Amino acid sequence: MTQIQHRPDHQLKTAVTDELAWTPSVNAEEIGVAVTDGVATLSGHVGTYPEKEEALRAAIRVHGVTTTADKILVRHGENVPEDADLAREAMIVFDRRTVVVPKDSVQVEVRDQVVTLRGSVDWQYQREAARSAVASLPGVSGVRNLITLKASTTVPPADIKLKITAALARHAPGFAQHVEVGIDDGRVTLTGEVLTPAERRSAEQTAWFAPGVTSVDNQVKLSG
Template structure:
């Protein structure tokens, strides 16, 4: 193992979000450094890549990590569930939604085209805002059985990413999660680091809030200080 690989492995072992999965992560050095393996949570995947990027001199790390699905499902089942979620989302009303195979050409205007191959969801098309792009990816990650989301949705007109937009997207995600929508959760975003405060009714809901944060592309770190107050 090279010095770079050793440094990355050591850094991963020190990362709380990753250390339980570190034995399943391989550091492969070719033209670029690549992380490969299977992890148990999306947070572990996101943090492993971020830690590796911060450890290398050039900051370039290819993503070969996959999520271990909690439920084994076929591609057709995954596609059917995702289709229902996308079509049922009120934010996507007026957007053409269909499989990439069904749409031979990208239609004019907004569209979301999806495909599923061996548990990997790919999203293509055009949406009007970064929040729409993020929401589509969240709905994909919420779909049972997937191992990866390849989000190639484009935003037209282009928008600049910033902490305020990311915080608004996160607030929208919490409002759409049935497990969290009725709870007081405050999200502060600074330099793509999310700080959660407020209260929820169970430890499971607290962990769900962290998981929802990691579903949003662009989040680099999550600090969860939610207080648990069980309801009577």
């Protein structure tokens, strides 16, 4: 496999700063950037939790950034909701999304404007939908998604592996042959080497789509 060309940290810092400024939903002037060995650390403050998420996504989009470290604080203005009010708003949101997130499958706790989600659902997309539903609520400073996935008793491990391997070949034939899929009681382990962080994330997202998957351990490395 062709090796990835690593960019110096100072170039990555400039690129991340430019990408933040390019992202319209982020106030880049309030965010600091530091890069060490390809790890981008973002600091400073933002006005909402979704803006914080957008900033972190912008940084990881930059070619050469391997991962991000989050030191961004969410600073709300006046009239910050009480924790109990946030918890009630979260449950109202879930009542409206019962088609995506099964009713009574998720429990909510709020402390210091940080929302903790617990419970159990069938699919990763439902777990992500629950997180997304509360992340955009006014006053939220963070989300801890502790929702677990139910193990399937009907999908054999060999079938899960075959489905993931086939999906990887459909989605990304350029690197699919470099990713190995292991499965143990619904727990997927990905190994191998790819060229970019985007390919690494793509492999993980593909694995989550398979029925019966309860966790994904992404051990895929970057070539080089």
